[in-house]
Amino acid sequence: MSDAVIIASDLRKQFDNFVAVDGIDFEVRPGESFGFLGPNGAGKTSTMRMIGCVSPITSGSLTVFGLDPNVDGSEIRSRMGVVPQSDQLDPELTVAENLLIYGRYFDISRSECRRRTVELLDFVQLSDRANDQVDPLSGGMKRRLTIARSLINEPELLLLDEPTTGLDPQARHVLWDRLYRLKQRGVTLVLTTHYMDEAEQLCDRLVVMDEGRIAAEGSPRNLIDRYSTREVLELRFAIGENDANAATLEGIGERCELLPDRILIYDDDGEEALGEVHRRGVDPVASLVRRSSLEDVFLRLTGRALVD
Amino acid sequence: MSTPTAVRVWENHLLRYRKIWGSHLLGAFVQPVLYLVGMGLGVGALVDRSTDSIVLLDGITYFEFLAPALLATTAMMSGGQTSLWEVADGFIWSHRYVAMASTPLRPREIADGLALWHTTRIALAVTAVAGVLALFDETRTWGLLVAIPAAVLTGLAFALPISAWSSTRKNGSSFPAVIRFALIPMFLFGGAFFPIDQLPEWLQPVAYVTPLWHGIELCRGAVIPSVDAGPVAVHVAVLLAYAVVGLLACRATFAKALRP
Numbered sequence: 222m223s224d225a226v227i228i229a230s231d232l233r234k235q236f237d238n239f240v241a242v243d244g245i246d247f248e249v250r251p252g253e254s255f256g257f258l259g260p261n262g263a264g265k266t267s268t269m270r271m272i273g274c275v276s277p278i279t280s281g282s283l284t285v286f287g288l289d290p291n292v293d294g295s296e297i298r299s300r301m302g303v304v305p306q307s308d309q310l311d312p313e314l315t316v317a318e319n320l321l322i323y324g325r326y327f328d329i330s331r332s333e334c335r336r337r338t339v340e341l342l343d344f345v346q347l348s349d350r351a352n353d354q355v356d357p358l359s360g361g362m363k364r365r366l367t368i369a370r371s372l373i374n375e376p377e378l379l380l381l382d383e384p385t386t387g388l389d390p391q392a393r394h395v396l397w398d399r400l401y402r403l404k405q406r407g408v409t410l411v412l413t414t415h416y417m418d419e420a421e422q423l424c425d426r427l428v429v430m431d432e433g434r435i436a437a438e439g440s441p442r443n444l445i446d447r448y449s450t451r452e453v454l455e456l457r458f459a460i461g462e463n464d465a466n467a468a469t470l471e472g473i474g475e476r477c478e479l480l481p482d483r484i485l486i487y488d489d490d491g492e493e494a495l496g497e498v499h500r501r502g503v504d505p506v507a508s509l510v511r512r513s514s515l516e517d518v519f520l521r522l523t524g525r526a527l528v529d
Numbered sequence: 530m531s532t533p534t535a536v537r538v539w540e541n542h543l544l545r546y547r548k549i550w551g552s553h554l555l556g557a558f559v560q561p562v563l564y565l566v567g568m569g570l571g572v573g574a575l576v577d578r579s580t581d582s583i584v585l586l587d588g589i590t591y592f593e594f595l596a597p598a599l600l601a602t603t604a605m606m607s608g609g610q611t612s613l614w615e616v617a618d619g620f621i622w623s624h625r626y627v628a629m630a631s632t633p634l635r636p637r638e639i640a641d642g643l644a645l646w647h648t649t650r651i652a653l654a655v656t657a658v659a660g661v662l663a664l665f666d667e668t669r670t671w672g673l674l675v676a677i678p679a680a681v682l683t684g685l686a687f688a689l690p691i692s693a694w695s696s697t698r699k700n701g702s703s704f705p706a707v708i709r710f711a712l713i714p715m716f717l718f719g720g721a722f723f724p725i726d727q728l729p730e731w732l733q734p735v736a737y738v739t740p741l742w743h744g745i746e747l748c749r750g751a752v753i754p755s756v757d758a759g760p761v762a763v764h765v766a767v768l769l770a771y772a773v774v775g776l777l778a779c780r781a782t783f784a785k786a787l788r789p
Contacts, residue, residue, distance in 0.1 A: 236789070275631050276789055299633040309624040313545045322541050326632035328531050374632075 226251050226378055226409050227272055231281035234267045241267035243433035244281065251377075254410040258420045258515060259430035260525070265413035266306065268430075269382050272411065273303050286377070299327060301378040302371030306386070308363045310355045316342070316366055317351040324373040334373065341369040345399060361392025368399065379403065381412040385419060397422050417515040429515075429522055436522040441515055448521045449513035450475050452491035456484045456498065456505040466503055473497050478520055487517070534634055538642020539649070541625070546650065557607065557654035561599040561661050568722065569595045585724060589753055596668045597752035598721035600658050600676050601744035604684030607654040608647060609712045612691035613704040616643070620696055620786055630787040639787070640779040644689060651684035652677070668752055676751040679765075683744025686768045687712075689775025696782045715741045743767045 227249040234242040242264040249255045257265040270276035271283060274294035283290055285297045311319050317338050324334035342348045345365035350358065358366065364384065371379060384400070385393040400423060404410055414420050420427050421441045429436045429444070437444055454474065458466050467479050474488030488494040491510030498505070519525075546553070573591030576582050586594050619626035629639050655677050662668040691707065698704075718728060719741035725733055736742045743764040750758025758764065 270789075273631055275787065295633045295635060298631060303631040305624075305628075305631070307624065309628040311541070311545070311625055311628075312623055313548065318544060322544055323628070323632070325532075325537050325540050326629055326634050328537060328633075 224251060225249060226253075227283070227285050227411070229268075229272075229281065229283045232268070232271065232278060232283055233280045234264070234271060234276065235279045240433055242271070242279075245428075245430075245433075245435045247428055247435065247438065249409060249411055251409055252404075252407050254404050254412075254423055254425045256411075256420050256424035256427035257413040257430050258415070258417075258424075258427050258519070259413075260415055262432075263430040264433040265430055266382055269380055269411070269413055273301070273380050274298050299374065300376060301380060302374065302376035304364075304367050304371045304379070304381040304384055306382045308367045310363060310366060310370070312354075312356050315352050315354055316347060316358070319355060319366065320370055320373055323370045327374040329374065337373055337375075341372055344372075344402075345369040346395070359392070361388050361395065364388060364392070364396060365399070368396070372403075376408065378409045378411065381410065383413055383415070385414075385416065393419070417519075420515055427515075429519060431519075431523045431525075437518065444515065444518045445513045447518075449517040450487040451489040451513060452487075452494075453511055453513050453517055454486040454488060454491040454494045454498070455509040455511065456486065456503075457482070457507040458484070458505055466505075469501055469503050470498060473501075476521075485517070485520075487513070534638035535641040535645045538629065538634065538639050539645045541629075542643070542646035543649070550653075553650075554653060554657050557603060557657040558661060561603060561658045564599055565592070565596055565661065565665070585727070587756065589755060590667065592665075593667050593753050594724075594749070595722065596662055596665065597676060597748040598745045600655055600662070600680040600748045600752075601683045601741060602716050602719075602721050603658045604651050604655050604680040604744065605687050605715065605741050606712060608651045608684030608686075608688030609691055609708070611647065611650055612688045613695050613707060614701050616692045616695040617698050617701055617704075621699065626696075626783070626787060636784040636787040637780045640692075640776065640783040643692060643779065644685070644776050647685060647688040647692070648681060651688065652681050655680040655684065662752070670752055670754070672751040672754070676748040679747035679751060679768075680744060682765070682768045682772060683740055683747075686740035686744070686771035686775070689772050689779055691775075693775055693778035693782045696779065696786055715739055720745045738767075740768050740771045 225248045230246050231244045232242060232246070233240070233244050245268065257268060259265055267276065271278050271290065272285060274285070274290040274297050277291065286300060288297050290297060311322065314322060320338040320341060321331070321334045324337065325331070342351055345368055347362060347365060347369065350362065355363065355366070381400070385396055388396065397419070400410060410423070412423060424441060426438070426440050428438045437448065439447065463479060463484060467477065467484055470477060470484065470486065474486040474494045476487040478485040486494050495508055495510060569592040573595070576591040582591065626639050630636055659673045659677055662673060718732070719725070719736060719739055725736040725742060728736060746758045747761065747764050749756050750761070
């Protein structure tokens with residue numbers, strides 16, 4: 222599709238002897254919300270930095286807005302917003318000054334910067350803190366300010382690297398709500414996360430990354446359908462009894478995962494599977510039937526749990 | 530019309546400086562006053578009584594000898610100090626330059642903006658010292674207007690190479706050593722307080738290759754008419770070489786740090 226905002230093909234990034242991104246292909250379409258899901262060290266940030274034109278690609282090809290980051294990096298950066306993993310706010314300046322000075326980097330006039338600052342602080346609900354120093358702000362507020370700052374140039378594309386890592390649940394929901402509004406306005410969102418719920422909430426489409434490669438691609442629903450069952454039965458046993466019980470449970474459900482602290486049984490009907498567990502005389506300390514999530518997709522694809 | 534990229538970077542520094550300009554300028558003003566009164570007048574009274582001093586100082590008073598040199602030493606100290614923690618801050622603590630680098634600004638342009646800012650800040654400090662010198666009869670001369678750019682160039686000869694080095698540091702642990710083992714020895718032995726031909730012979734070539742001595746010679750020659758500054762073109766060339774190489778090094782180290 223030629224109108225894609227980002228096209229990457231066989232994209233690689235290598236630092237000395239370490240391969241951070243190992244030949245990935247993906248496309249991001251206009252207005253879409255696209256995610257990179259994976260554990261720390263999967264190559265998500267390196268990919269984002271290449272898209273953001275702040276890290277040269279090692280090989281393969283990458284175009285953003287149809288332009289080549291090597292040649293037109295400055296122009297590409299002028300049309301996108303970046304929310305980095307760490308906030309990078311200027312601690313010596315006030316909330317409003319942070320927005321003003323950042324707008325100046327894009328050569329937006331002072332009066333226009335001031336107009337947008339009022340609007341953006343309202344959008345991220347920080348209007349009453351406009352003249353406060355940045356330091357005393359909470360983590361969630363700093364994150365919102367960073368998002369406001371990334372919007373000062375009215376970007377067509379917004380890159381968010383782990384936007385809610387380290388935030389409390391309420392702050393995360395406020396942030397998700399703001400991002401959802403941006404998406405409704407037609408801004409293309411590209412984000413990385415290692416949170417399943419975040420990926421399910423925000424992404425139309427995502428790729429699962431592991432060790433610099435893409436393990437799977439699709440919508441959250443589609444990935445779950447493809448790589449997991451409708452439901453999952455989680456069983457917990459007393460310490461050291463996992464292995465013995467696993468043998469007895471063999472054959473229940475479509476598939477079974479043995480984790481250090483629990484056993485997962487994949488079956489479209491979890492209650493039915495639990496019934497069978499009891500029929501076999503196995504008595505877990507705790508049991509839980511839930512819907513499959515991206516966590517299960519990741520486990521299936523990589524054999525490892527996602528959360529660090 | 531678009532604002533030059535270096536000016537956009539400079540605006541960030543100016544905005545932050547506006548919160549501390551009072552203490553910076555007061556420091557730039559008070560310190561040379563203390564040296565002028567304590568050393569220039571106090572020690573000078575002793576020095577000028579010795580008959581040798583006529584020969585050693587080429588017939589000028591100790592006050593006249595010391596005062597113009599303070600333009601160059603202030604430029605060095607001001608330029609040196611703002612090139613350490615403040616530059617590293619942009620890369621490793623506040624990530625100010627990292628944030629700039631994700632906007633249309635290129636690393637080279639960020640380095641140029643910093644150079645522009647160094648020039649401004651050193652010029653402010655040097656002008657404050659020139660204001661002090663204008664208070665005294667011995668140094669109230671139009672030559673101060675020539676000495677100011679000479680001192681600013683001296684400051685840049687320190688600020689730009691040091692900034693290039695600072696931008697490669699992972700922490701600030703080695704910064705106090707730069708002040709203690711480079712800037713302060715130069716301040717003391719670089720020809721400000723006594724002529725460098727009083728140094729042990731093996732040390733004199735060291736003074737010739739440091740930027741400070743060249744800057745002091747230029748400032749002294751500009752302010753005190755009877756002093757021969759020696760080969761002015763050589764002094765300027767040495768200072769320019771430090772500044773230009775320093776700027777090119779900044780562009781390179783900034784690119785390396787901001788475009789991994």
